[in-house]
Amino acid sequence: MKQAAPFKRATVFQYEGVPPLGQMVPLGLQHVVAAVVGIVTPAIMIAGSCGITGADQTLLIQVSLLVTAVATLIQLFPIGPIGSRLPVIMGISFAYVPTLQAIGQQFGLPEILGAEIIGGIVAILFGIFVKQIRVLFPPLVTGTVIFTIGLSLYPTAIKYMAGGVGKPDYASPKSWLVAIITFLVVLILQNFGKGVLKLGAILWGIIVGYVISIPLGLVEFSAVGQAGLFQVPTPMHFEIAFEPSAIVSLAIVYMVNAVQTIGDLSSTTIGGMDRMPTDKELRGGIVGQGVMSVVGALFGGLPTASYSQNVGIITVNRVINRAVFVFAAVVLAVAGFVPKIASILTTIPQSVIGGATVSVFAMITMTGVSMITSERFDMRARTVVGLSVALGVGISQVQGCLAGFPEWVTMVFGSSPVVVTAIMAIFLNLILPKPNPESV
Numbered sequence: 001m002k003q004a005a006p007f008k009r010a011t012v013f014q015y016e017g018v019p020p021l022g023q024m025v026p027l028g029l030q031h032v033v034a035a036v037v038g039i040v041t042p043a044i045m046i047a048g049s050c051g052i053t054g055a056d057q058t059l060l061i062q063v064s065l066l067v068t069a070v071a072t073l074i075q076l077f078p079i080g081p082i083g084s085r086l087p088v089i090m091g092i093s094f095a096y097v098p099t100l101q102a103i104g105q106q107f108g109l110p111e112i113l114g115a116e117i118i119g120g121i122v123a124i125l126f127g128i129f130v131k132q133i134r135v136l137f138p139p140l141v142t143g144t145v146i147f148t149i150g151l152s153l154y155p156t157a158i159k160y161m162a163g164g165v166g167k168p169d170y171a172s173p174k175s176w177l178v179a180i181i182t183f184l185v186v187l188i189l190q191n192f193g194k195g196v197l198k199l200g201a202i203l204w205g206i207i208v209g210y211v212i213s214i215p216l217g218l219v220e221f222s223a224v225g226q227a228g229l230f231q232v233p234t235p236m237h238f239e240i241a242f243e244p245s246a247i248v249s250l251a252i253v254y255m256v257n258a259v260q261t262i263g264d265l266s267s268t269t270i271g272g273m274d275r276m277p278t279d280k281e282l283r284g285g286i287v288g289q290g291v292m293s294v295v296g297a298l299f300g301g302l303p304t305a306s307y308s309q310n311v312g313i314i315t316v317n318r319v320i321n322r323a324v325f326v327f328a329a330v331v332l333a334v335a336g337f338v339p340k341i342a343s344i345l346t347t348i349p350q351s352v353i354g355g356a357t358v359s360v361f362a363m364i365t366m367t368g369v370s371m372i373t374s375e376r377f378d379m380r381a382r383t384v385v386g387l388s389v390a391l392g393v394g395i396s397q398v399q400g401c402l403a404g405f406p407e408w409v410t411m412v413f414g415s416s417p418v419v420v421t422a423i424m425a426i427f428l429n430l431i432l433p434k435p436n437p438e439s440v
Contacts, residue, residue, distance in 0.1 A: 012199065012319045015087065015273075019321050023196055027319050028327030030203035031089055034309050034360065037160075037353045039064050039092050039332070042302055046097070046112065049104035056238075058339055060300055063233050064092040065336035067301035071292040072329040075285060076322050084285030086268055086277070087320045089328065090292070093305035094156070095260065098415030099253050100302065102407065103246045109300075110241035116297040117240070118247045119254035123290030126258040130286055131279040137262055139276075141425045143371025144385050146263040148392055148421040149308050150365025157361050160354025163218075167350065174216045175351040182209030182355030190316065190359065199317045202356045209352035218349040227343040233336075238300045249408040250303070254293075256419045257305045258286050264306035267367045271315030312360035315367050378435060384428045392421030 010017025012027060043060040047053070052060065068091025074083045075090050103112050126133070137145075159165050161183075163175030186205035189197050197204065213219050262277075265285050269277045277285075285306070292304045314320060335341040372385055395401060396417040402410045413419055 010321060012321045012324060015320050015322055017321070018323045023199070024321070024324050024327055026196055026200040026203055027317075027321075027324045028331065030200050031310050031313060031325065031328040032331045033203060033206050033348065033353075034313060034357060035068070035089050035091065035307050035328075035332075037348070037350065038094055038307060038309065039068050042092050042094055042097050042100075046100050046104055046109070046302060049101045050109040050112070052109060058227070059231075059233060059237065060302075062231060062336050062339060063296070063299045063301045065332050066233065067292060067296040067299070067304060068092055069329045069333035069336060071288065071296075071304050072325060072332070074288045074292065076325055076329070078284050078288070081284055081287055082291050083288045084265060084277075084281045086265060086281055086285065087272065087314065087322060087325050088265065088268055088285070089307045089310040089325065090285075090289060091304055091307065091332075092302045093257070093307070095257050095305050095416065095418075096250070096253055096303040099249055099411045102411045103243075103250065107241075107243050107246060110239040111243040111246045112250075112302075113238060113240045113297040113300070114242040115246040115250040116303050117294050118242070119250045119303060120290040120293030120297070122251045123254045123258050123293060124287050125290075126255060127283050127286030127288075127290060130258075130262075130283045134262075134279060134282065136426050136430070137259065138429065139371045139374050140381055140384055141422075141429050142263050142266050143368045143374070144388050144425040145259055145368070145418060145422050146267055146371060147365055147368025147385070148389055148417050149260060149263060150361055150363075150368055151389070151393060152396070152417050153308065153361040153364065154358075157354050157358040160350040161358065162351070162354070164350035169218060169351075174218065175349075178209050178213050178216065178218060178349065179351040179355035181212060182206065182352050183358060185209070186356055186359055199319060201317075202313060202360065205356045206348065206352055209355055210348055213349045213352060218351065219347050221347060223343045224340060224347065227339040229340055230338055233299050235298045240297065245408060249411050252412045253419070254290075254303070256416075256422055257303075258289070259422045260308075260418060261286050261289055261306045263368075264308055264311045266371070267308075267311045267364065268314055268320075270371065271311070271363075271367055272318050272320040308364050309357050309360050312357075312364045312367075315363045316360065376435075380432050380435060383432060384425055387428060388421045388424040389417075391424050392417035392419070395420055 008017040047057040071090040161179035163170040189201035
Protein backbone atom coordinates (compact mmCIF):
# COMPACT_ATOMS: atom_id res chain seq x y z
CA MET A 1 0.00 0.00 0.00
CA LYS A 2 1.40 3.38 -1.02
CA GLN A 3 2.13 5.68 1.92
CA ALA A 4 1.19 9.34 1.84
CA ALA A 5 4.13 11.60 1.14
CA PRO A 6 5.31 13.51 4.22
CA PHE A 7 5.15 17.28 4.32
CA LYS A 8 8.09 18.80 2.53
CA ARG A 9 10.10 20.88 4.95
CA ALA A 10 11.21 24.26 3.71
CA THR A 11 12.45 27.64 4.84
CA VAL A 12 10.19 30.68 4.99
CA PHE A 13 12.04 32.02 1.96
CA GLN A 14 10.77 29.18 -0.27
CA TYR A 15 7.27 29.23 -1.76
CA GLU A 16 6.57 25.48 -1.47
CA GLY A 17 6.85 23.32 1.62
CA VAL A 18 6.10 23.82 5.29
CA PRO A 19 8.48 25.86 7.49
CA PRO A 20 8.96 25.25 11.23
CA LEU A 21 5.85 26.06 13.26
CA GLY A 22 7.79 28.51 15.40
CA GLN A 23 8.40 30.64 12.32
CA MET A 24 5.14 30.06 10.43
CA VAL A 25 2.83 31.13 13.27
CA PRO A 26 4.39 34.51 14.18
CA LEU A 27 5.01 35.41 10.54
CA GLY A 28 1.43 34.49 9.61
CA LEU A 29 0.05 36.45 12.54
CA GLN A 30 2.12 39.42 11.44
CA HIS A 31 0.18 39.50 8.16
CA VAL A 32 -3.12 39.14 10.03
CA VAL A 33 -2.37 42.04 12.33
CA ALA A 34 -1.08 44.23 9.50
CA ALA A 35 -4.26 43.64 7.49
CA VAL A 36 -6.99 43.45 10.12
CA VAL A 37 -7.58 47.20 10.50
CA GLY A 38 -7.78 47.54 6.73
CA ILE A 39 -10.25 44.64 6.61
CA VAL A 40 -12.57 45.69 9.39
CA THR A 41 -12.52 49.50 9.22
CA PRO A 42 -14.00 49.90 5.71
CA ALA A 43 -17.01 47.82 6.78
CA ILE A 44 -17.50 50.01 9.84
CA MET A 45 -17.17 53.19 7.76
CA ILE A 46 -19.59 52.05 5.05
CA ALA A 47 -22.07 50.83 7.66
CA GLY A 48 -22.01 54.34 9.12
CA SER A 49 -22.53 55.93 5.69
CA CYS A 50 -25.52 53.67 5.02
CA GLY A 51 -27.05 53.95 8.50
CA ILE A 52 -26.49 50.26 9.31
CA THR A 53 -26.08 49.35 12.98
CA GLY A 54 -26.31 46.42 15.38
CA ALA A 55 -26.28 42.86 14.08
CA ASP A 56 -26.10 43.92 10.43
CA GLN A 57 -22.98 45.97 11.13
CA THR A 58 -21.40 42.96 12.86
CA LEU A 59 -22.34 40.84 9.85
CA LEU A 60 -20.58 43.26 7.48
CA ILE A 61 -17.42 42.93 9.56
CA GLN A 62 -17.65 39.13 9.63
CA VAL A 63 -18.14 38.91 5.88
CA SER A 64 -15.15 41.22 5.35
CA LEU A 65 -12.94 38.79 7.26
CA LEU A 66 -14.32 35.74 5.43
CA VAL A 67 -14.06 37.31 1.98
CA THR A 68 -10.45 38.26 2.69
CA ALA A 69 -9.66 34.71 3.81
CA VAL A 70 -11.22 33.12 0.72
CA ALA A 71 -9.74 35.69 -1.68
CA THR A 72 -6.27 35.03 -0.23
CA LEU A 73 -6.66 31.24 -0.47
CA ILE A 74 -7.76 31.53 -4.11
CA GLN A 75 -4.62 33.55 -4.84
CA LEU A 76 -2.52 30.83 -3.20
CA PHE A 77 -4.39 27.87 -4.72
CA PRO A 78 -5.80 28.99 -8.10
CA ILE A 79 -8.99 27.44 -9.46
CA GLY A 80 -8.31 27.25 -13.19
CA PRO A 81 -7.64 30.82 -14.39
CA ILE A 82 -8.76 32.32 -11.07
CA GLY A 83 -5.81 33.18 -8.83
CA SER A 84 -2.16 34.18 -9.22
CA ARG A 85 -0.38 31.47 -7.17
CA LEU A 86 1.59 34.23 -5.50
CA PRO A 87 2.05 34.98 -1.76
CA VAL A 88 -0.38 37.88 -1.40
CA ILE A 89 -3.09 38.93 1.02
CA MET A 90 -6.16 40.07 -0.89
CA GLY A 91 -9.39 41.30 0.58
CA ILE A 92 -11.61 44.23 1.51
CA SER A 93 -9.76 47.43 0.66
CA PHE A 94 -9.60 51.07 1.75
CA ALA A 95 -8.98 51.97 -1.90
CA TYR A 96 -12.70 51.98 -2.69
CA VAL A 97 -13.95 53.67 0.49
CA PRO A 98 -14.36 57.29 -0.74
CA THR A 99 -16.47 56.18 -3.72
CA LEU A 100 -18.42 53.67 -1.62
CA GLN A 101 -19.19 56.31 1.00
CA ALA A 102 -20.50 58.69 -1.65
CA ILE A 103 -22.70 55.95 -3.13
CA GLY A 104 -23.88 54.87 0.31
CA GLN A 105 -24.79 58.38 1.39
CA GLN A 106 -26.64 59.15 -1.83
CA PHE A 107 -28.28 55.76 -2.35
CA GLY A 108 -27.53 52.93 0.11
CA LEU A 109 -25.90 49.54 0.59
CA PRO A 110 -28.01 47.77 -2.09
CA GLU A 111 -26.66 50.16 -4.76
CA ILE A 112 -23.11 49.62 -3.47
CA LEU A 113 -23.46 45.84 -3.81
CA GLY A 114 -25.01 46.14 -7.28
CA ALA A 115 -22.24 48.42 -8.51
CA GLU A 116 -19.71 46.04 -6.96
CA ILE A 117 -21.01 43.12 -9.00
CA ILE A 118 -20.63 45.05 -12.26
CA GLY A 119 -17.26 46.40 -11.13
CA GLY A 120 -16.09 42.87 -10.41
CA ILE A 121 -17.03 41.85 -13.95
CA VAL A 122 -15.03 44.82 -15.27
CA ALA A 123 -12.02 43.61 -13.27
CA ILE A 124 -12.42 40.09 -14.68
CA LEU A 125 -12.40 41.45 -18.24
CA PHE A 126 -9.37 43.60 -17.43
CA GLY A 127 -7.57 40.50 -16.14
CA ILE A 128 -8.47 38.37 -19.16
CA PHE A 129 -6.92 40.91 -21.54
CA VAL A 130 -4.04 41.93 -19.27
CA LYS A 131 -1.47 40.41 -21.66
CA GLN A 132 -2.61 42.78 -24.38
CA ILE A 133 -2.95 45.68 -21.94
CA ARG A 134 0.33 45.05 -20.12
CA VAL A 135 2.28 46.94 -22.79
CA LEU A 136 0.74 50.05 -21.24
CA PHE A 137 2.44 49.28 -17.90
CA PRO A 138 6.23 49.07 -18.30
CA PRO A 139 8.39 49.38 -15.14
CA LEU A 140 8.38 53.17 -15.50
CA VAL A 141 4.58 53.37 -15.35
CA THR A 142 4.11 50.60 -12.77
CA GLY A 143 6.88 52.03 -10.60
CA THR A 144 5.27 55.47 -10.71
CA VAL A 145 1.94 53.97 -9.58
CA ILE A 146 3.60 51.98 -6.77
CA PHE A 147 5.54 55.08 -5.69
CA THR A 148 2.27 57.03 -5.50
CA ILE A 149 0.54 54.21 -3.61
CA GLY A 150 3.28 54.45 -1.00
CA LEU A 151 2.96 58.23 -0.81
CA SER A 152 -0.83 58.01 -0.50
CA LEU A 153 -0.48 55.65 2.48
CA TYR A 154 1.66 58.05 4.51
CA PRO A 155 -1.27 60.22 5.69
CA THR A 156 -3.09 57.03 6.74
CA ALA A 157 -0.07 55.95 8.78
CA ILE A 158 0.20 59.35 10.47
CA LYS A 159 -3.54 59.44 11.25
CA TYR A 160 -3.20 56.00 12.80
CA MET A 161 -0.12 57.03 14.78
CA ALA A 162 -2.04 60.00 16.16
CA GLY A 163 -4.71 57.60 17.41
CA GLY A 164 -7.26 57.62 14.58
CA VAL A 165 -9.33 60.57 13.39
CA GLY A 166 -12.50 60.91 15.46
CA LYS A 167 -11.17 58.83 18.35
CA PRO A 168 -11.24 60.38 21.86
CA ASP A 169 -7.44 60.13 22.15
CA TYR A 170 -6.67 61.46 18.66
CA ALA A 171 -3.47 63.57 18.63
CA SER A 172 -2.97 63.01 22.37
CA PRO A 173 0.57 62.60 23.79
CA LYS A 174 -0.17 59.04 24.93
CA SER A 175 -1.29 58.00 21.43
CA TRP A 176 1.94 59.36 19.99
CA LEU A 177 3.95 57.74 22.81
CA VAL A 178 2.53 54.32 22.01
CA ALA A 179 3.03 54.86 18.26
CA ILE A 180 6.66 55.95 18.68
CA ILE A 181 7.50 53.06 21.01
CA THR A 182 5.93 50.61 18.54
CA PHE A 183 7.85 52.24 15.69
CA LEU A 184 11.16 52.04 17.59
CA VAL A 185 10.66 48.36 18.44
CA VAL A 186 10.02 47.57 14.78
CA LEU A 187 12.96 49.70 13.63
CA ILE A 188 15.40 48.15 16.13
CA LEU A 189 14.35 44.56 15.42
CA GLN A 190 14.41 45.05 11.64
CA ASN A 191 17.94 46.42 11.72
CA PHE A 192 19.55 44.72 14.72
CA GLY A 193 17.42 41.63 15.39
CA LYS A 194 18.14 38.09 14.22
CA GLY A 195 16.03 35.10 13.23
CA VAL A 196 12.33 35.24 14.08
CA LEU A 197 12.81 38.51 15.97
CA LYS A 198 13.96 40.18 12.76
CA LEU A 199 11.48 38.44 10.44
CA GLY A 200 8.52 39.12 12.74
CA ALA A 201 9.57 42.65 13.72
CA ILE A 202 6.19 44.18 12.90
CA LEU A 203 4.28 41.61 14.96
CA TRP A 204 6.55 42.02 17.98
CA GLY A 205 6.26 45.79 17.71
CA ILE A 206 2.46 45.51 17.71
CA ILE A 207 2.52 43.20 20.74
CA VAL A 208 4.72 45.60 22.71
CA GLY A 209 2.59 48.56 21.68
CA TYR A 210 -0.62 46.73 22.58
CA VAL A 211 0.63 45.77 26.05
CA ILE A 212 1.69 49.37 26.74
CA SER A 213 -1.68 50.65 25.50
CA ILE A 214 -3.71 48.69 28.07
CA PRO A 215 -2.67 50.60 31.23
CA LEU A 216 -2.90 53.85 29.25
CA GLY A 217 -6.59 53.22 28.63
CA LEU A 218 -6.30 52.97 24.86
CA VAL A 219 -7.77 49.46 24.62
CA GLU A 220 -11.55 49.07 24.89
CA PHE A 221 -12.82 45.55 25.65
CA SER A 222 -16.58 46.21 25.91
CA ALA A 223 -17.27 45.03 22.36
CA VAL A 224 -15.63 41.67 23.12
CA GLY A 225 -18.15 40.90 25.86
CA GLN A 226 -21.09 41.80 23.64
CA ALA A 227 -19.97 39.73 20.64
CA GLY A 228 -21.44 36.27 19.95
CA LEU A 229 -19.56 32.98 19.74
CA PHE A 230 -20.47 31.67 16.29
CA GLN A 231 -22.35 32.85 13.22
CA VAL A 232 -22.43 31.70 9.58
CA PRO A 233 -23.22 34.46 7.05
CA THR A 234 -25.89 33.60 4.46
CA PRO A 235 -26.16 34.89 0.88
CA MET A 236 -28.62 37.62 -0.10
CA HIS A 237 -29.10 38.84 3.46
CA PHE A 238 -28.83 42.36 2.04
CA GLU A 239 -30.84 43.61 -0.92
CA ILE A 240 -28.98 44.27 -4.19
CA ALA A 241 -29.92 47.13 -6.55
CA PHE A 242 -28.34 48.56 -9.71
CA GLU A 243 -27.92 52.33 -10.11
CA PRO A 244 -26.20 53.47 -13.37
CA SER A 245 -24.27 56.42 -11.89
CA ALA A 246 -23.00 54.28 -9.03
CA ILE A 247 -21.98 51.55 -11.47
CA VAL A 248 -20.02 53.93 -13.72
CA SER A 249 -18.10 55.58 -10.89
CA LEU A 250 -17.20 52.31 -9.17
CA ALA A 251 -16.27 50.59 -12.46
CA ILE A 252 -13.63 53.27 -13.09
CA VAL A 253 -12.23 52.73 -9.60
CA TYR A 254 -12.09 48.97 -10.30
CA MET A 255 -10.01 49.56 -13.43
CA VAL A 256 -7.61 51.78 -11.53
CA ASN A 257 -7.32 49.24 -8.73
CA ALA A 258 -6.55 46.56 -11.31
CA VAL A 259 -3.52 48.71 -12.13
CA GLN A 260 -2.71 48.85 -8.42
CA THR A 261 -2.93 45.05 -8.31
CA ILE A 262 -0.38 44.89 -11.14
CA GLY A 263 1.82 47.12 -9.01
CA ASP A 264 1.33 45.05 -5.85
CA LEU A 265 1.93 41.73 -7.62
CA SER A 266 5.02 43.24 -9.24
CA SER A 267 6.24 44.43 -5.83
CA THR A 268 5.67 40.93 -4.45
CA THR A 269 7.71 39.16 -7.10
CA ILE A 270 10.42 41.84 -7.26
CA GLY A 271 10.75 42.19 -3.50
CA GLY A 272 10.42 38.50 -2.61
CA MET A 273 11.42 36.56 -5.74
CA ASP A 274 13.75 38.91 -7.64
CA ARG A 275 11.71 38.78 -10.84
CA MET A 276 8.79 40.41 -12.62
CA PRO A 277 5.39 38.65 -12.54
CA THR A 278 4.32 36.60 -15.54
CA ASP A 279 1.28 37.45 -17.68
CA LYS A 280 -0.45 34.35 -16.25
CA GLU A 281 0.13 35.50 -12.67
CA LEU A 282 -1.16 38.99 -13.38
CA ARG A 283 -4.20 37.63 -15.24
CA GLY A 284 -5.06 35.17 -12.49
CA GLY A 285 -4.55 37.74 -9.73
CA ILE A 286 -6.83 40.34 -11.30
CA VAL A 287 -9.47 37.79 -12.36
CA GLY A 288 -9.45 36.41 -8.81
CA GLN A 289 -9.92 39.93 -7.46
CA GLY A 290 -12.95 40.43 -9.72
CA VAL A 291 -14.51 37.04 -8.98
CA MET A 292 -14.27 37.56 -5.23
CA SER A 293 -15.88 40.97 -5.55
CA VAL A 294 -18.85 39.44 -7.37
CA VAL A 295 -19.20 36.52 -4.94
CA GLY A 296 -18.54 38.68 -1.90
CA ALA A 297 -21.28 41.14 -2.89
CA LEU A 298 -23.85 38.35 -2.65
CA PHE A 299 -22.99 38.00 1.05
CA GLY A 300 -22.64 41.72 1.80
CA GLY A 301 -18.88 41.89 1.29
CA LEU A 302 -17.21 45.04 -0.03
CA PRO A 303 -14.84 45.29 -3.05
CA THR A 304 -11.52 43.45 -2.88
CA ALA A 305 -7.97 44.45 -3.77
CA SER A 306 -4.44 43.38 -2.95
CA TYR A 307 -3.06 44.71 0.34
CA SER A 308 -0.11 47.03 -0.21
CA GLN A 309 0.84 46.96 3.47
CA ASN A 310 1.25 43.18 3.36
CA VAL A 311 3.18 43.42 0.11
CA GLY A 312 5.45 45.82 1.96
CA ILE A 313 6.08 43.18 4.62
CA ILE A 314 7.29 40.82 1.90
CA THR A 315 9.66 43.45 0.54
CA VAL A 316 11.03 43.90 4.07
CA ASN A 317 11.47 40.28 5.24
CA ARG A 318 11.33 38.42 1.86
CA VAL A 319 9.15 35.68 3.41
CA ILE A 320 7.18 34.08 0.54
CA ASN A 321 6.31 30.66 1.94
CA ARG A 322 2.74 29.75 1.01
CA ALA A 323 2.06 28.01 4.34
CA VAL A 324 2.63 31.33 6.15
CA PHE A 325 -0.13 32.95 4.10
CA VAL A 326 -2.43 29.93 4.43
CA PHE A 327 -2.11 30.21 8.21
CA ALA A 328 -2.99 33.91 8.01
CA ALA A 329 -6.05 33.14 5.86
CA VAL A 330 -7.22 30.42 8.27
CA VAL A 331 -6.95 32.82 11.23
CA LEU A 332 -9.02 35.39 9.35
CA ALA A 333 -11.62 32.74 8.42
CA VAL A 334 -11.94 31.58 12.04
CA ALA A 335 -12.31 35.19 13.13
CA GLY A 336 -15.02 35.61 10.50
CA PHE A 337 -17.05 32.72 11.87
CA VAL A 338 -16.49 33.71 15.52
CA PRO A 339 -17.56 37.32 16.15
CA LYS A 340 -15.87 37.35 19.55
CA ILE A 341 -12.47 36.69 17.97
CA ALA A 342 -13.14 39.35 15.35
CA SER A 343 -13.93 41.83 18.10
CA ILE A 344 -10.62 41.06 19.87
CA LEU A 345 -8.70 41.89 16.69
CA THR A 346 -10.49 45.22 16.47
CA THR A 347 -9.29 46.23 19.96
CA ILE A 348 -5.76 46.92 18.67
CA PRO A 349 -5.34 50.70 18.95
CA GLN A 350 -4.81 52.54 15.70
CA SER A 351 -1.74 54.23 17.14
CA VAL A 352 -0.13 50.79 17.44
CA ILE A 353 -1.00 49.89 13.84
CA GLY A 354 0.35 53.22 12.60
CA GLY A 355 3.63 52.90 14.48
CA ALA A 356 4.13 49.38 13.14
CA THR A 357 3.22 49.97 9.50
CA VAL A 358 4.80 53.33 8.66
CA SER A 359 8.05 51.54 7.78
CA VAL A 360 6.08 49.16 5.58
CA PHE A 361 4.58 52.04 3.61
CA ALA A 362 8.06 53.52 3.23
CA MET A 363 9.29 50.26 1.70
CA ILE A 364 6.41 50.29 -0.79
CA THR A 365 7.46 53.76 -1.89
CA MET A 366 11.07 52.69 -2.26
CA THR A 367 10.02 49.65 -4.29
CA GLY A 368 8.41 52.09 -6.72
CA VAL A 369 11.62 54.13 -6.84
CA SER A 370 13.60 50.97 -7.59
CA MET A 371 11.31 50.11 -10.49
CA ILE A 372 11.42 53.66 -11.87
CA THR A 373 15.22 53.71 -11.84
CA SER A 374 15.66 50.10 -13.04
CA GLU A 375 15.79 51.37 -16.62
CA ARG A 376 17.22 54.52 -18.15
CA PHE A 377 16.19 57.45 -15.94
CA ASP A 378 16.51 60.24 -18.48
CA MET A 379 14.57 63.46 -19.02
CA ARG A 380 11.64 61.54 -20.54
CA ALA A 381 11.38 59.31 -17.48
CA ARG A 382 11.64 62.29 -15.14
CA THR A 383 8.84 63.99 -17.04
CA VAL A 384 6.56 60.94 -16.84
CA VAL A 385 7.15 60.45 -13.12
CA GLY A 386 7.27 64.10 -12.10
CA LEU A 387 4.17 65.32 -13.92
CA SER A 388 2.10 62.22 -13.11
CA VAL A 389 2.83 62.40 -9.39
CA ALA A 390 2.46 66.19 -9.33
CA LEU A 391 -1.05 66.09 -10.79
CA GLY A 392 -2.16 62.98 -8.91
CA VAL A 393 -0.97 64.08 -5.47
CA GLY A 394 -1.79 67.75 -6.08
CA ILE A 395 -5.42 67.24 -7.09
CA SER A 396 -6.12 64.81 -4.24
CA GLN A 397 -4.69 67.18 -1.63
CA VAL A 398 -6.64 70.28 -2.69
CA GLN A 399 -10.22 69.81 -1.54
CA GLY A 400 -12.84 71.30 -3.79
CA CYS A 401 -10.60 71.82 -6.81
CA LEU A 402 -12.99 69.67 -8.89
CA ALA A 403 -16.17 71.11 -7.35
CA GLY A 404 -17.31 72.55 -10.67
CA PHE A 405 -17.58 69.08 -12.20
CA PRO A 406 -20.24 66.42 -11.61
CA GLU A 407 -19.96 64.73 -8.22
CA TRP A 408 -18.76 61.43 -9.66
CA VAL A 409 -15.72 63.20 -11.14
CA THR A 410 -14.68 64.33 -7.68
CA MET A 411 -15.36 60.87 -6.26
CA VAL A 412 -13.19 59.10 -8.81
CA PHE A 413 -10.43 61.57 -9.63
CA GLY A 414 -10.24 63.67 -6.48
CA SER A 415 -10.30 61.07 -3.73
CA SER A 416 -7.08 59.18 -4.47
CA PRO A 417 -3.80 60.30 -6.08
CA VAL A 418 -3.39 56.85 -7.61
CA VAL A 419 -6.17 57.38 -10.16
CA VAL A 420 -4.83 60.52 -11.84
CA THR A 421 -1.21 59.39 -11.49
CA ALA A 422 -1.93 56.10 -13.27
CA ILE A 423 -3.83 57.74 -16.11
CA MET A 424 -1.18 60.44 -16.60
CA ALA A 425 1.72 57.98 -16.44
CA ILE A 426 0.13 55.78 -19.11
CA PHE A 427 -0.71 58.78 -21.30
CA LEU A 428 2.71 60.44 -21.05
CA ASN A 429 4.54 57.16 -21.60
CA LEU A 430 2.59 56.67 -24.83
CA ILE A 431 2.93 60.15 -26.32
CA LEU A 432 6.43 61.25 -25.29
CA PRO A 433 9.06 60.25 -27.86
CA LYS A 434 11.56 57.66 -26.76
CA PRO A 435 15.23 58.61 -27.15
CA ASN A 436 17.37 57.02 -29.82
CA PRO A 437 19.14 54.01 -28.23
CA GLU A 438 22.35 55.10 -29.93
CA SER A 439 22.22 58.62 -28.46
CA VAL A 440 24.22 59.45 -25.38
